[in-house]
Amino acid sequence: MDRCSNCVLSTSFPGLELDENGVCNFCRDESIVTTEQKIIDESAVQVQQLIEGTKGKNEYDALVCYSGGKDSTYTLMAAVEKYGMKILSFTLDNGYISPKAFENINKVVETLGVDHFTFKPSKTVFNKMITTSATEPVYAKSSLRRISSGCNTCISIVNNLALKTALEKNIPFILAGFTLGQIPANSIIYRNNYPFFLDSRKRGLEILKTKAGNAVNNYLTISEELQKKTVEYPYVINLLCMESLTENQIIEAITPLGWERPGDVDGCSSNCRLNTFNNIIHQKKFGYSPYELELSHLIRKNQLTREEALEKLLDQPREIYESIGKELGYLDN
């Protein structure tokens, strides 16, 4: 497979152009890094001011979307130890979380002393949503550069549950564990604009509902009553985007909490087995991995070597894809 000689973007990645040295246009555009740094610096000031201005005024200072992976574990730890926030965290049990990841979740929330809950959606509905995401055009092409369709559906459920919980409990911030490359720099901090965001998801929501039924509404929308009661929507903050850490530094920081890497997930995940299925479907459909943009971004920032990134991309165990594909009814038994 042909890739950029500096990062790991494939020649099939949308908009990619290689020069005579095999270096892609993303690596050649230095303004990507400088513009991003400016946004990071501005976001850091805004985040600090907002947190200081609201801390201690509500039952919880922030709600953390906690998947049990390394990035959200670091986010949870930073929220408690660095920002001194009182946290409620939650995990979406999608049925494919590694048992080791659940051990990690329990150890970490106990060590940090935070309140935590787990939400498990109907397996029938969730699985239909994932197979529909694999087969139908649920999302805009541009968003699939950063994330697979299946992961997008799972994250949308997490985001919706987070918003619902934050509104019901009057929590001013939702903290997520995304890194730059997974999301654009201007999404480090933003106020959730639910009515418009719902509008942006309407087309995909209809497709999901056609295949998985109206129960999808329970997971991807909030009630009109709750919307009417809402005066201000919470901010969403991605704390990790403002840190400049290598993967090893993140793991070193969270190891004292009892976190250990699960051995039954692919090279791009540290908690979820469904990731492998979603990655392979994406690779087959588009000719590139949904992790290429994120990993390439880390390479340009010297937070990951190209060899390490390639190792992650290639570590997609076929047996996980096949067993989950069969469980979902996507592959024949």
Next chain:
Amino acid sequence: MSDRDKLMDFICRNFMVEEGEFLLDESLIDQGIIDSFGLLEISTFLKKELGVETAQEDMNRENFGSFEKILAYSSRKREAVYG
């Protein structure tokens, strides 16, 4: 470069479309060009490149419903601020 050209250039570069490939008076969302992050990216572009701050209540179909509507919104906002 005019505001129209700047916005067109931004949308084409960021959302992988060519000029003429999408309708200017129809929703970028409905045409499958942008998602919710796309809306955030456009509002940040308006702030940084055109000096237009988007109020939360302004993020609706009336103002962001299409390429032409975004352009008209930014022009109205600038007029209101700078006269």
